Amino acid sequence: MKRAVIIGAGVSGIAAAVRFAEAGWSPLVLETRPRLGGRATSFEDPRTGLRFDNCQHVVMGCCSNILDLYGRLGVLDRIDWHRETWWAAPPGRPSVLRSTMLPPPLHFAPSFLRLRFLGTDDKLAIGQAMFKLVRMGLSGRHEWRDRSFSEFLEATGQPVGARMNFWEPVVLGACNLPSDEVAANHAMQVLQEGFLAGAWHSNVGVARCDLESLLQPAIDIVEAAGGTIRHAARVRGIAFDGIRANGVVTDRGLEHGAAIVSTVPADRLLKLVSRPMMAADPRLRELETLGTSSILGVHLLFEQPVLRDDRRRYPHLALPGRDTHWFFDKGEVELDGRTLHHVNAVISAADEWLTLTESEIGRRVVADLHWALPASRGLEPVMVRAVKEKRATFRAEPGVDARRPSSRPGGLGISNLFLAGDWTDTGWPATMEGATRSGYAAAAAATGSGGVVPDVPPGRLVSALGLR
Numbered sequence: 001m002k003r004a005v006i007i008g009a010g011v012s013g014i015a016a017a018v019r020f021a022e023a024g025w026s027p028l029v030l031e032t033r034p035r036l037g038g039r040a041t042s043f044e045d046p047r048t049g050l051r052f053d054n055c056q057h058v059v060m061g062c063c064s065n066i067l068d069l070y071g072r073l074g075v076l077d078r079i080d081w082h083r084e085t086w087w088a089a090p091p092g093r094p095s096v097l098r099s100t101m102l103p104p105p106l107h108f109a110p111s112f113l114r115l116r117f118l119g120t121d122d123k124l125a126i127g128q129a130m131f132k133l134v135r136m137g138l139s140g141r142h143e144w145r146d147r148s149f150s151e152f153l154e155a156t157g158q159p160v161g162a163r164m165n166f167w168e169p170v171v172l173g174a175c176n177l178p179s180d181e182v183a184a185n186h187a188m189q190v191l192q193e194g195f196l197a198g199a200w201h202s203n204v205g206v207a208r209c210d211l212e213s214l215l216q217p218a219i220d221i222v223e224a225a226g227g228t229i230r231h232a233a234r235v236r237g238i239a240f241d242g243i244r245a246n247g248v249v250t251d252r253g254l255e256h257g258a259a260i261v262s263t264v265p266a267d268r269l270l271k272l273v274s275r276p277m278m279a280a281d282p283r284l285r286e287l288e289t290l291g292t293s294s295i296l297g298v299h300l301l302f303e304q305p306v307l308r309d310d311r312r313r314y315p316h317l318a319l320p321g322r323d324t325h326w327f328f329d330k331g332e333v334e335l336d337g338r339t340l341h342h343v344n345a346v347i348s349a350a351d352e353w354l355t356l357t358e359s360e361i362g363r364r365v366v367a368d369l370h371w372a373l374p375a376s377r378g379l380e381p382v383m384v385r386a387v388k389e390k391r392a393t394f395r396a397e398p399g400v401d402a403r404r405p406s407s408r409p410g411g412l413g414i415s416n417l418f419l420a421g422d423w424t425d426t427g428w429p430a431t432m433e434g435a436t437r438s439g440y441a442a443a444a445a446a447t448g449s450g451g452v453v454p455d456v457p458p459g460r461l462v463s464a465l466g467l468r
Contacts (some may be wrong), residue, residue: 001026001226004446005248005257007235007272010038011432012420013263014218015069015439020223020259022072023447028255030233030248035212038263039392040432042210045299045385048335053211054387055297056344058326062193062201062458063433065440068453073217079205087169087318088372089117093309097200097363104459105134105467107199116204117320122162129156133192135466141192146399151185165320170195172325172348173318175429176293176393181349186396186429196467197458205337206315206328218293238262238417240277245417259446263420263439265391266290282415283405290403290423291395293430296350296388298324298365300381301333301340309375317372323347324368340382345369354388361386393430394423401425407438407444418442 004020005336006013009031017027035041042053054267059066059079070076098111102321113123129152135143144152149171155165163179167179175182195202207214222229234251238260245260262269270287278284307329308316317327330342333444347353347364353361362384370377407418420438437452444451457468 002258003028003256004169004259004443005030005142005255006237006261006263007248008038008263008421009215009229010263010421011031011037011040011066011069011215011435012422012439012442013038013261014215015436016261016263016420016443017222017229017439018069018072018218019440019443019450020447021094021221022451023443024225025227025447026225027227027258028257029066029229029257030235030250031229031231032235033235034231036218036229037212037216039389040211040435042212047385048383049336050233050333051210052299052385052387053297053344054389055295055392056206056326056346057086057211057432059205059432060194060201061203061205062197062401063431064453064456065436066432067100067205069436070214073215073221074078074213075217078207078209078214079266082204082206082315082455083199083202084111085204085318086314086316087115087320088322089115090371090374092116093311094314094372099202101173101199102199103461104201105130105196105462105465108202117165119159119161119200122159122166122219125156125158125162126166129153129158130191130196131436132156133188133467134196134462136188137466137468138192141188144188145401147184148180148398149182149187152188153179169318169320169325174431175348176295176348177394177396178349181397182189183396183398183400189429192467193455195464198456198462201458208331231440235272235421237272237274239271240274240280240414242276242280243415245277245414258424259416259418261418261420261442261446263442264290265421266394267292267298267391269419277414277417281409281417283409283413283419286403286405290390291397291398293348293393293395294350294354294388294390296347296353296361296386298345298347298361299330299383299385299387300343300345300362300365301383302343302379302381303338303340304379305341305342306369306376306379309373314373319368319372322368322371324365327369327372343369343381350388354390358384358386396429407441416446418445
C-alpha cells in the first residue's frame with residue numbers, strides 16, 4: 001500500500017486525506033495543533049470551559065466541494081440552511097434579502113427592491129452592475145484579475161451609499177479585503193456564483209455544531225485505510241534528495257512517503273523547504289510574495305437574547321457601513337448554572353483591531369450591536385472573548401493569481417511534491433471551498449483518481465443571458 005504524508009490537518013489536509021484513503025493509499029497526516037481544522041477550527045476556552053470556533057465560517061449552496069466533503073464525512077445534517085440574509089437598517093427593523101421562485105438572476109429582485117438601507121439611485125446602480133456581471137460571463141472576470149474591485153465599481157458608476165452599504169459588506173465578508181484592495185475577479189466570482197447563478201447557490205449554511213466536530217469523522221476514514229492523524233507533530237522540514245521529496249522531517253525522525261502533500265499556509269511552507277528545493281521547483285519561488293489578511297472573531301455571552309426584536313429572532317445580521325461586519329446567533333450555553341446567550345461577531349480585514357485590548361474590542365462590538373438592534377440597548381455581555389487570527393487568509397490582491405502555485409508539480413517541479421491550501425491555484429477566493437478543492441486536486445494529482453467536484457450549474461435564464 002502506498003503512503004502519502006500530508007502536512008497539516010486543516011480543511012485542505014482533511015480533504016486530501018479522505019481522497020487518498022478512498023484511492024487505497026495510507027495517509028499519514030501531521031498536525032502541530034491538538035485539533036483538526038487549521039484556521040477553521042474550535043478550541044476550549046480556558047476561562048469558561050466552553051468550546052468556541054476560531055471564527056464564524058459559513059458555506060453556500062454554490063460550494064460544491066466542501067459540501068461533497070461534508071457528505072463523505074456524513075455531517076451534512078449538521079448544517080442549517082438559510083435562504084435569506086438579514087441586514088441591519090436602524091432605526092427600523094432589519095431588512096431581509098431573500099430568494100424567491102423567480103428564475104435567476106431575478107430571484108432576489110422583490111426583496112432587494114424593498115431593502116430600506118439603500119436609496120433608489122443605489123438600487124438602480126447595483127442592478128446595472130449586476131447585469132454587467134451576468135453579461136461578461138464566468139470567463140469575463142479574468143480580464144479584471146490585475147485590477148481592484150473598486151475600479152469595477154467606478155466603471156459602473158456606483159454611488160457612495162451603494163458602495164458603503166452593499167458592496168463593501170459583501171466583498172469584505174467573502175474575500176477578507178476591502179474593495180479597493182481586493183482583486184476584482186475574486187469579488188466578481190462571489191457575486192456571479194454566489195448571488196446571481198441561482199437560488200440554491202446563494203443559500204447560506206451555518207453549522208450548528210463546532211467546526212472541529214464537522215471534521216472528526218475523517219479520523220475513522222483515515223484509520224480504516226491504515227493511516228493516522230498525528231497531533232502535536234512538529235514538522236521541521238521536507239527532505240529532498242535532489243530529485244524527489246523523500247520524506248518529511250519531524251521531531252520523531254523522517255517520515256517517508258510516495259507522495260508528500262503540504263497543506264500549510266505559504267509562510268509556513270517557506271520555512272519547510274530548502275534553497276535547493278526552491279531552485280528545483282518553480283512553484284516554491286513565489287511563496288514569500290503572498291501576503292495575508294486578518295480576521296477577528298468576538299464571542300459574547302449575554303444573560304438575555306439580543307439578536308431579536310419584538311417580532312422575531314435573527315439567526316445572523318449584516319451591518320452595512322459599520323466596523324463590525326456580522327453577528328451570528330450561536331444559541332444557548334450553560335455556564336456556572338446559568339443559561340447564557342452566545343453571539344459571535346466577525347470583523348474581516350481586521351488589522352487595525354489587532355492592537356486593541358479585549359475590553360476595547362468588546363466595547364466597539366457592543367456599540368455596533370446597539371446601533372443595529374435598538375432593542376438591545378442597555379444589554380451588556382457578561383463575557384467577551386476575542387480571537388485574533390492575524391494570518392487568517394491569503395491576501396487576494398490584484399495580480400495574486402499569477403503567483404498562486406498549482407497543486408501538481410508539472411514538468412519542471414519536484415515530481416512527488418503536491419501543494420494544497422486555499423492560497424494555491426484553486427480558481428476560488430480564500431474560502432473553505434477553495435481549501436477543499438486544493439486538497440481534492442492534490443490527491444487526484446498523486447493517485448490519478450478522484451478530483452475536483454464540478455460546479456453547480458447556473459440557472460437556464462441567467463445562462464442564456466451570458467453567465468456560463
